[in-house]
Every structure is written in C-alpha cells, then in structure tokens.
Amino acid sequence: xxxxxxxxxxxxxxxxxxxxxxxxxxxxxxxxxxxxxxxxxxxxxxxxxxxxxxxxxxxxxxxxxxxxxxxxxxxxxxxxxxxxxxxxxxxxxxxxxxxxxxxxxxxxxxxxx
Amino acid sequence: xxxxxxxxxxxxxxxxxxxxxxxxxxxxxxxxxxxxxxxxxxxxxxxxxxxxxxxxxxxxxxxxxxxxxxxxxxxxxxxxxxxxxxxxxxxxxxxxxxxxxxxxxxxxxxxxxxxxxxxxx
Numbered sequence: 001x002x003x004x005x006x007x008x009x010x011x012x013x014x015x016x017x018x019x020x021x022x023x024x025x026x027x028x029x030x031x032x033x034x035x036x037x038x039x040x041x042x043x044x045x046x047x048x049x050x051x052x053x054x055x056x057x058x059x060x061x062x063x064x065x066x067x068x069x070x071x072x073x074x075x076x077x078x079x080x081x082x083x084x085x086x087x088x089x090x091x092x093x094x095x096x097x098x099x100x101x102x103x104x105x106x107x108x109x110x111x112x113x
Numbered sequence: 114x115x116x117x118x119x120x121x122x123x124x125x126x127x128x129x130x131x132x133x134x135x136x137x138x139x140x141x142x143x144x145x146x147x148x149x150x151x152x153x154x155x156x157x158x159x160x161x162x163x164x165x166x167x168x169x170x171x172x173x174x175x176x177x178x179x180x181x182x183x184x185x186x187x188x189x190x191x192x193x194x195x196x197x198x199x200x201x202x203x204x205x206x207x208x209x210x211x212x213x214x215x216x217x218x219x220x221x222x223x224x225x226x227x228x229x230x231x232x233x234x
Contacts, residue, residue: 037218041158048208048224049150049158060222092158096218100172102148102160 002026002098006091006105012113019080021108023093028073030097037096040069040078043107044089052091053078080110088112115139117209117225124231125199133194135209135225143167146212147185147192148221151205151230161207164192166214177203199232206230 003026013019029036040053051060053069056076066081080087093105121133135147149161162173162183171183182195192209206229210221 031217033217035218037220039220048226049210050224051220051222054220054222094158094220096216096220099219100160100163101174102163102219102221104158104160107157 001101002029002095002103004093004095004103004105006093006108009106009108011108011110013080013083013110014113015085016082019083019087019110021078021091021093021110023071023076023078023105025074025076025095027098029076029095030073036072038069038071038076039094039096040067041092041094041104042087042089043092044086047089049092083110083112085112115211115223117211117223119207119209119225119228122207122228122230124233126234127200127232129199130195130197131199131230133196133207133209133228133230135192135194137190137192137211140211142190143187144214146214146219147183148210148212148219149183149192149194149207150210150221150224151203151207152227153202153205156205159205162194163212163219196230199230201232204230204232 005024007022041049043049057069090107116138119135146166148163164183180198185192206227208227210224212219
C-alpha cells in the first residue's frame with residue numbers, strides 16, 4: 001500500500017499570512033497515463049470532508065483561488081496564500097494512483113494563532 | 114444540488130451486524146461509483162469499500178474484507194454497506210462519497226455528512 005506522510009501535523013497560522021502543508025508518498029504517484037492522482041481535502045470542524053484539489057493542482061468548483069497545489073512524483077504541497085478564519089480545519093492529502101486501497105495522509109490541523 | 118444522506122448508524126454489540134444506507138440525489142446516480150470511507154473518533158480518514166457505477170466491481174480494505182459487503186440499488190439511488198462480525202475498532206463515522214465513472218482514479222469528489230457506528234458491549 002502507498003503510505004502518505006504529511007507535515008507538519010499541526011500548523012498554527014496568523015490570519016492573513018500564508019500556510020504550507022507538505023505531503024509525501026512512499027512511491028511515485030505518476031500513473032501510466034501520465035497523470036498524477038494526488039488530491040487534497042479540507043475537513044472543517046464538525047463537517048464532512050470536501051475536495052479542494054485534484055490531480056495535484058486543479059481546484060474544484062467554488063474553491064477560493066488562495067488555495068493552490070503543486071508538486072510531482074512523490075512530493076506535493078498545498079498552499080494557502082492568505083489564511084482566513086474559515087480555513088480552520090484538518091487537511092488531508094489522498095492518492096488515487098495505486099488502488100486499492102485509496103490512502104490518505106494523517107491530516108494536518110490548521111488553526112489560528 | 115448534490116446530496117448524499119447516510120443512515121443506519123447506531124450502537125451495536127461486538128459480533129453483531131448493521132446495514133448502512135446512503136441515498137443520493139441531485140445527480141445521475143448510475144454515472145458514479147460510490148465509496149464508503151470511515152473516520153474513527155479523533156482520527157484520520159480510512160477508505161473502506163467502493164462499488165463501480167454499474168456494480169460490476171467491488172473492492173474492500175483488508176481490515177473489512179470478508180466482513181463487509183457493499184451493494185447498490187439504482188432504482189432507489191442508494192448504496193449500502195452491510196457490516197457483519199463488527200468489532201470495537203469498527204467504531205467510526207461512516208461517510209459515503211461519489212466518484213465519477215470516467216475518473217480512472219475514482220477519487221471521491223462529494224461526501225455525505227456521515228453516520229456514526231459505535232460498537233460496544
């Protein structure tokens with residue numbers, strides 16, 4: 001199984017400041033079709049997960065452009081350009097290249113300082 | 114709008130069974146595969162099972178293989194998770210989530226609100 005490792009696990013940030021979350025996979029996430037199926041999910045307190053980013057860098061509909069994804073191979077990053085109060089929650093990366101199983105990172109808790 | 118509504122959760126004794134349901138609306142159910150993903154209290158996300166859009170393929174996590182069965186009823190726009198031989202470590206919120214059939218990665222793009230299953234004597 002592909003192991004997804006996120007860092008940091010806790011990320012206190014100041015409102016209006018940037019934030020960055022790293023996600024590393026135990027093997028390359030490049031699929032045979034050339035695409036990389038790395039996704040990011042946000043889970044606000046008391047809510048279900050919401051997909052933010054698919055295939056490394058594509059934002060889902062309605063996702064603010066302050067969220068961006070980047071990376072390749074085994075190293076990926078989710079960036080929030082200017083953190084807002086509504087961004088508090090836990091962020092998970094998830095791989096969809098080597099399934100089953102679909103595997104998630106441990107989650108990174110973003111909170112306001 | 115897209116809606117996924119889970120039901121069937123509750124408190125159950127170890128070794129007993131429970132069936133979860135997830136009713137879909139607001140999209141063409143027959144065009145989407147459906148996942149079950151769970152989250153133990155205070156823990157992260159764990160994929161449990163998936164069924165293809167046409168029911169032709171079903172896959173399970175090793176932790177539930179042989180105990181859980183996923184199925185779907187297109188006439189009712191509903192996906193089910195039959196959970197047998199429940200264990201304490203099956204305690205979690207269970208989410209259903211859809212994945213578009215043309216997505217080779219079958220990544221869940223929309224999730225329900227979840228239903229809590231508590232396994233306890």
